[in-house]
Amino acid sequence: MLKYLLYVLYFLIGISLGVWLFPELVQVLPLAVPAIIGNVLVYGIVGGLLFLLLFLWTVPKFESLIRKGEGLIMNRNLSEIVFATLGMVIGLLIAVLISLLINTMDIPIFGDIIPFVLAVVLGYLGFQIGLKKISEVLDLFPRGNAGKETGEAFRGQKKFLDTSAIIDGRIVDVMKTGFVEGELVIPQFVLDELQLIADATDPIKRDKGQRGLDMLNALQDLSKNVNIMPVTYEKLDVDHQLIELAKAEKGAIITTDYNLNKICQLHQIKVLNVNELSDAIKMVVIQGDSFNLLVSKAGKEENQGVGYLKDGTMVVVEEGKSLINQTVTIEVTSVLQTNSGRIIFAKKARKK
Secondary structure (H helix, E strand, C coil), X not given: CHHHHHHHHHHHHHHHHHHHHHHHHHHHCCCCCCCCCCCHHHHHHHHHHHHHHHHHHHHHHHHHHHHHHHHHHHCCCHHHHHHHHHHHHHHHHHHXXXXXXXXXXXXXXXXXXXXXXXXXXXHHHHHHHHHHCHHHHHXXXXXXXXXXXXXXXXXXXXXXXXXXXXXXXXXXXXXXXCCCCCCEEEEHHHHHHHHHHHCCCCHHHHHHHHHHHHHHHHHHHHCCCEEEECCCCCCCCHHHHHHHHXXXXXXXXXXXXXXXXHXXXXXXXXXXXXXXXXXXXXXXXXXXXXXXXXXXXXXXXXXXXXXXXXXXXXXXEECCHHHCCEEEEEXXXXXXXXXXXXXXXXXXXXXX
């Protein structure tokens, strides 16, 4: 649809140029032009067709440029768009007032160029100030109560997804629970890195990349607040760009990367680490607790059976080899904490 609108626009521009230029050209020609050709209608049609033929190659470039602009606007919420537009209007009004003062000086050329430069510069500055300083502007207005204010600020904070968190996939389950509120943003450079991993020759990397793309599709199907943000960048240094973007947008970063977590803390950026969340909600097990467990395989020692909790914690069941592929009630005898995680030792519970 956009492409056809551009065709119409180009044709209309050509009509305008034809109606304006061709009469001047006809007067210069030594030959008399017949009335059937030398009229406004013919000039307009010929001008429109010529303009289309000469500049048709620019249509895809303009279409791409407009779609990028559309993407940038659509990834902003309504309040940001309103404040940015208001800032631009104020900037243009200031430019008009300054231009009126300059025109009173009656300086040649200077009075024609400076107003145009002021309109561009002040309009752009007003747009950027309205877009980037919206939170500071909103802070000038009184609000109902502090608790509500904090809640609104939290919900309004953008959360930027790191590549590691997308590939990990647990963020999909977290989103299903409703614990993550607000807009979830995937910057374009993160998506590009995922695509590079998915196209890798190494089958392990390729599987990870494809899993990440599947997780993104699942997130977008799950919530309308999951958006891809077009961001211009020169090099694919994802961590550095993610930090800079989070700073500029005053957002948080969701990751499973330990090093990125530490760097974000140094930059005082809020981090939501999926691994830390997983550790925080692990099932608390102490000696004497009983629960049901599926014994899935044999253990290393004789007659041992092994099962796993939902969070992946290994449970070693004494005399459990005969219980493989059975769900039984077990009783915890001890818990061993190792560098790689917890190991729970248990035995089959006695019937009461």
